[in-house]
Amino acid sequence: MRRLRVLRESQRLLCSTLFALATSACGSQLDLGSDLLWATDHETGDLNGWYAPPAGGLAPDTSMSPVEIAAGPAHSGRYSLKLTDLAQSDSIGPGVFRELVTPPDAYYSAWYFIPRAYQTRSQWTIMKFRARSDANPDTISHGHDLNLRALPGGQMILYVYSHDATYLQAPLADPPAFVPIETWFQIEVLYRPRTDETGKILVWLNDRLVYDLEQRKTAGSDDVLWSPCNIGEDVQPLGTPIDSSSEGGAGGAGGASGDAGAPSTGGTSDRIPPQIYVDDAAISLKRVTRSGRLFSGR
């Protein structure tokens, strides 16, 4: 009888201990690691994420357009990256980049926010894939761009442009890849850099595969410079008249008004510099998707 009582007491003690151990860990997930090669959500309040090793930072921009951390709007947390295009050129503008040497096939993802509707008369590049020349590391060749273009009705569509004369602009997605205004949207690209025709570019817009470009030369070297950017020559707020004299140059356009927060554009002071916000950027070996997480516990 006494032995039975001791046995029962022992079992009760064991049960209590195990229950306490189990409940203390309840709710916690088992984090098994990451397929992210790099990511930033700008919540440090600075650009350090873009400068993290092995290589990255501000994209070369002779126009000195502002690249800054903004306290809102943000896709997650409080901060995002704000790119304001003062250059209004089709080749230079604000941007950031990450450089990978001989990377595997990877997914390049970023969330974008366009604060207002714009009209465009040329391409508006918001993401670039470039490559550093093997022969001359100071030379960076253009590869593939992801551009926006406004439709007459004010809608904005996403398309892919290759600087290789063999390919140039890819056929538009059908149905069109409309990007929303004043709403965060995600662009994710599977990029297989190849100097021969085994390269591949797949583009998802808000988890919808909109471009599937395979069997093409995608890079000039084994390097990949991935750059979210804001480069466009004739990008003006919707409703703003665009002066035809501005075509082909950086001449002024009259009649711009409204964006009180826009910085001065110097020689193109009549223009309202287009702005875009970028947040939650990542390079991953697996698809990030709209629901993906970039940091544990956030």
Place this chain on the structure above:
Amino acid sequence: MQREVLRLIPPERHDLLRHGVRIELEDLGESYRVLVSKDGASLKKRYADPARDCEARARFAAVFAVLTVMPPELGVDAPSAQLPEPKPLVPPKAVVVPPPPPPPALPRPPLAHIELGALFGYAPAIVGAPELSAFGGELRVALGRGALQSTLSVAYTSRAKFELRGVVGDLWQLPMSAGLRVTSDLGGLRMAGDLGLLAVVQRVRATGLASSRAASALELGVRGGLSFQAELGANIAPFFGAFVWVAPAPRDLSALPQGVFGNLPYLWLGGSAGVSFGL
């Protein structure tokens, strides 16, 4: 039967049977009745004999008849028997009949059984759990001599590989249990049913991510089992059985950038076999 009766009575007493002794044996199918009559008195007895062994019936009837005609307490000097004048007899030798030996004491069953066995477990892919299979070993101690015993066990399972939503990994387990066992004899086997609390220390690791980590967790649940033992020697019995481990709230598994991609198993089914040593 007559032969058997005569064989049981010394020849010099055969004349006892000549004084109105009648012995009858009546067949009643799966039983029979023996009737012994002497001097108008009779005594009958009925015996069961489903085997209908005539020889055995004759022997039983003869013994019954002789004991009736010549009860030991009366012997051949029973007054009812018309015996010749008694001869002076030599006093019988005293016969000392030793008391029957006490029945041999039944050996007490062992207080503890230590069971050492090998096990195989299979976890089906349920909801977000991966499909897993593993081999291992288990040590179990059952305490108690009666039908109700308490058990304690610890086991170890080998690394079980899994693939879940593109994440490849593996899992080790150290299941421990404490519970009760009910035993019952089933023919030549002893059947044991176990039910107890289960605590499983699990270590899970991803192996195919850009940066992989291992994580450990303690899961609580219930263990049930059914085993069969066959006694080979005094305290050695091989056993085999089946078990089920249930963890109703397994821990989630996560990785970046997928987030939560699944969870640890809800259910393990398995079998075990080994040897039980009684102490």
